[in-house]
Amino acid sequence: MSATDIQAGANSLRSGPDGRGRFGIFGGRFVAETLMPLLLELDGAYKAAQADPEFRRELDYYLKDYVGRPSPLWFARRMTEQLGGAKIYMKREELNHTGSHKLNNVMGQILLARRMGRTRIVAETGAGQHGVATATVCALFGMKCAIYMGATDVERQKPNVFRMRLLGAEVVPVTAGAGTLKDAMNEAMRDWVTNVHDTYFLVGTVAGPHPYPQMVRDFQSIIGVETKKQIMAAEGRLPDVIVAAIGGGSNAMGIFHPFLDDPEVRLIGVEAAGCGLDSGRTAASIERGRPGVLHGNRTYLLQDADGQITEAHSISAGLDYPGVGPEHSWLSDIGRAEYVGATDQEALDAFQLCTRTEGIIPALESAHAIAYAAKIAPGMDRDKIIVINISGRGDKDIFTVAEHLGVKL
Amino acid sequence: MSRIARRFATLRQQGRGALIPYVEACDPDFDTSLAILRGMPGAGADLIEVGVPFSDPSADGPTIQKAALRGLKGGSTMKRVLEMVAAFRAGDNETPIILMGYTNPIEAYGPERFCVDAKAAGVDGLIVVDMPPEEADLLAGPAAAAGLDIIRLVAPTTPDDRLPVVFNGASGFVYYVSITGVTGTRTASTDELAHALPRLRRATDLPIAIGFGIRTPDLAANAVRAADAAVVASALLNTLEGTLDADGKATARTVPAVLEQLRGLADAVHAVSKAVTK
Structure with a gap:
């Protein structure tokens, strides 16, 4: 998305990932078949947005006047x-x-989700920074929002939990495993696979199946x-x-x-x-x-x-x-x-x-x-x-x- | 011909559908899960799925998540899972066994060694939940070399133009994930199945099994009317869970309760008569 990526040549370390979403042996798309068509759709929608100057213009507007960049x-x-x-x-x-830096990515993805016609957002959060950023843009654009958060993290990040609820998000505590970010990620993926018709999974970090690592990196x-x-x-x-x-x-x-x-x-x-x-x-x-x-x-x-x-x-x-x-x-x-x-x-x-x-x-x-x-x-x-x-x-x-x-x- | 192909061929000649029950390895301990596995053919199982416990089963609902955790607590490792299959195989050389699990334990074991050892233990096919066709090269070579079937998952979200991608490299049978969602939750309606199956039949000659949300004999019978096989997992695991004592240990009721439920499901499936084909 940034100008530097467009200039990156074949010998650049900035040209990844490859067509399979790989950085060397890392990355890829290890997901259930139910999600695979959605990832392909997302990849296509993201490429189209990247090629559309209007998307960049819209994102720049929000980054400057809303995020404060x-x-x-x-x-x-x-x-x-x-x-x-x-x-x-x-x-x-x-x-x-x-x-936090989280809003850079969230703003990019919420604009993409809107272009894709999705009306509901699901996200995972650890410290609650990504959850708060996600709940914030959902309030801004009037979208439904469910945030999965490990029960342990809900306990140690109470201010952010309250913030998310004030913003209108549903915060779902996850008790599986140790009740932290890994378990929240599992549960967010389960929600997504269940609600594929209207839901956009807004990943908060440079992990997950392709194209998320690339897309989040680009926005950040x-x-x-x-x-x-x-x-x-x-x-x-x-x-x-x-x-x-x-x-x-x-x-x-x-x-x-x-x-x-x-x-x-x-x-x-x-x-x-x-x-x-x-x-x-x-x-x-x-x-x-x-x-x-x-x-x-x-x-x-x-x-x-x-x-x-x-x-x-x-x-x-x-x-x-x-x-x-x-x-x-x-x-x-x-x-x-x-x-x-x-x-x-x-x-x-x-x-x-x-x-x-x-x-x-x-x-x-x-x-x-x-x-x-x-x-x-x-x-x-x-x-x-x-x-x-x-x-x-x-x-x-x-x-x-x-x-x-x-x-x- | 593989055990899986042979079993489906026999069922077609008999005009019958198949019931494929699921047992989670080492749930809640090695001996109990082996006893259930050994009892399954006698209770009407035509093929059997053995779940390989994984710490992060992100495509599964609460029932299988709990079973996986019990299995891990019960000492499951890939090595133990293969030992369990080998112990079963010593007494049953006909019933196909399919391992169902996630990529990481296979990758940790080493895909090539895994396929060789799985075949040697008596495994016939693999279902790897988080390995779509796009990532299938990790196992395709080793599985083919060992003679293991790769069973592909296909979902309601899979568009028609993607079906050839999904079925390229598939063998044994095809597993239709009949709902968008996790295991053990919603059930597909008869209408949904009636719409889905012809779409799949046009794209593959492999037998089709339906899974996700099949919890009663009626639902299992419905599934084999539309398809070739019904997979039942969460319903059996719920029964198993209900027989455990307060410490989560197996009781005298555990094995018989699961097998009795299986018998009811199998009777309903086998009462459905299907067109006899060669």
Whole structure:
């Protein structure tokens, strides 16, 4: 969708996926036959929308006047001084309407759903950011909305649950499994297969069957496209490092993608290491998983030897997922992007660092990216540049953080 | 000729439809599910589907989800599933066994080794719920080499111009998912089936089984009037679940209750007389 994609040639790392929806061995369309014709229809509708200047014009209008784009690229002066190394910039996705990068994708898909004549939206959510964004556009366009959310997440993200209900969405708690994002995804797929005639499945991350990983990436690429322009204006050159948190990986894919063909820019995805990468309680699918098939795509998954999916763990509900978008799996295998972990504790520390030095309360998801940036910045020269994607704001997380700090609200 | 083809040929000569019951491996334990499996041919099963438990059965309704979780708790792994089929095969060399499951446990086992081991255990066909024709190359070669049938799913949403894609590479029989939805929920109406079946018959000569939402002898009989076979899963699993004790363990009633229900379904299916074909 972005101008960079159109320019991407055959040797570009931005030309994927292939016709089967594959990034190398990853991706694909592993769904029941009932859904297959719908995915083919969606693929066709998306291609037609991409080719239609009116679709782009409409999307740009809503992104500017409703979402509030472009989002600023902020030079984090005090954090830079405190860490004493590379210059730190923050891409301020938390300033979007609804408080996260999620609305970029949701706005694109809801316009597509309308073009396809769908009247009902179903979505999965973890932290509730995607659910809130989805409920918001359903209110905006007067569409019916059902949000599936793990029962555990309903409990730890109460403010977002209330927000979704205020917006008119039906929030369905899912008790299967551990009651987190994976189980919500299963249940959303069951709803979709049952209500195919009028329902559009609005996937919130760069995972799921083709064309979702591609489509969500395209809609989120606006983050990287803007970052490129903004850093050129501020510094006259590209950054040395871009750091973003990875759950399914949509904010990371959005900021990485426009830089894939700039090999001088290191791309670092920070997975949730939970209690530690080797603790067995982690959500680090790339670092501790194996390739497998779940939720419509082949990708790195946390699983046992028999191919049963294991539960993920993270303090951040938005990262608490045993898989990852297939394009990240591919970027890891070919070595174009690096994938590392930040623990629950490191994220909590970074949450406070960002809040105290910049006056920005980041989402716990984004705090994982800040944690890793804070780890590497002091060892870098002062003329080096790091961009951190601040994917969301942390108001929703203050209860969780208070609990971990031993504060009763 | 494969066991599946042989069984359908025999049924056609006899002018009968087939009942295909489902049993989830290791639900709630290995021995109970093996006892049910062994009892099924005697209770009227013509072919049998053995469910391979998976942690995330996203196309299944609550009944099969619970059965899969019980199976995993009961120690199911792909290796145990194949051991169970081999134990059944030692006493029955005729009744076709079809494994039904999801891609990931097969991928984790290794598709080639899986097909070789499944064939050796006595498996005849595979239904992989989340493997549409577009992804079928993962198993097509190894399954053909091992002599396993790949049973394709076809749905009400499958348009006519896609039917050749779905049936290309299909063997054994075709499984018609008669509703849009998950297992064990809504039932297709007679009208819906009357509309669907001619559409499928025009596109394939393979026998057609109908599944999803068939829970009573009447519904099973209806299905074989329209098609060649009826698949019953959730109804039998509900019965099984109802016999478990408070800890989810099997009781003395578990195996007989499931087989008794199966007998009622089979009697209704076998009472339907169909045109005799060669």
